[in-house]
Amino acid sequence: xxxxxxxxxxxFLLSSSEFERRxxxxxxxxxxxxxxxxxxxxxxxxxxxTRGNLNYVALVHGGSAADFLRLRDADALGxxxxxxxxxxxxxxxxxxxxxxxLLELLDYPLGRVTGEQALAVRTTDNTVHAWDLARAVDGxxxxxxxxxxxxxxxxxxxxxxxxxxxxxxxxxxxxxAAPDTSALARAASAQTQLLHxxxxxxxxxx
Numbered sequence: 001x002x003x004x005x006x007x008x009x010x011x012f013l014l015s016s017s018e019f020e021r022r023x024x025x026x027x028x029x030x031x032x033x034x035x036x037x038x039x040x041x042x043x044x045x046x047x048x049x050t051r052g053n054l055n056y057v058a059l060v061h062g063g064s065a066a067d068f069l070r071l072r073d074a075d076a077l078g079x080x081x082x083x084x085x086x087x088x089x090x091x092x093x094x095x096x097x098x099x100x101x102l103l104e105l106l107d108y109p110l111g112r113v114t115g116e117q118a119l120a121v122r123t124t125d126n127t128v129h130a131w132d133l134a135r136a137v138d139g140x141x142x143x144x145x146x147x148x149x150x151x152x153x154x155x156x157x158x159x160x161x162x163x164x165x166x167x168x169x170x171x172x173x174x175x176x177a178a179p180d181t182s183a184l185a186r187a188a189s190a191q192t193q194l195l196h197x198x199x200x201x202x203x204x205x206x
Contacts, residue, residue: 053088
């Protein structure tokens with residue numbers, strides 16, 4: 001069986017394009033609209049993802065977990081959120097494409113992980129937040145099916161040995177929403193199952 005993290009840079013880029021497609025459709029009046037992440041409006045959600053990319057770049061370059069947490073909410077968007085986001089994606093892909101970067105041990109806030117596992121966490125985060133953004137601005141909520149299939153199949157590997165995971169109900173959930181523990185219909189789609197596991201409650205199966 002192959003490594004769950006094979007091709008992870010390409011998967012990161014795919015998840016990033018999923019997010020960017022929704023981001024480019026955000027209208028001026030929508031930046032202050034609420035999102036499924038109740039602590040963030042649209043701008044704050046986009047900043048979270050953009051800043052997250054930059055914080056992962058810093059980890060690859062030897063940054064500390066303390067710096068990651070200190071900068072977690074710092075503004076990364078400036079006056080051009082779309083350009084800032086696209087640049088953060090480019091920087092992150094370049095950093096993790098550097099020879100040896102995927103095998104380095106990084107000082108991630110939830111525990112030391114390899115670069116490839118860290119980027120898998122980032123990829124999963126971006127995938128779910130693409131849906132959050134779509135739901136917030138009434139955009140296309142259908143995620144790339146191959147990406148959804150990979151995340152669903154790889155969750156155990158993605159969050160292995162971390163001090164918190166989004167799929168465990170008994171952790172602090174400082175970083176991830178608690179999973180939705182309500183019953184799902186037997187015919188629920190793979191996307192609905194993923195969103196359910198990641199603490200989202202879409203109104204209907206997608």
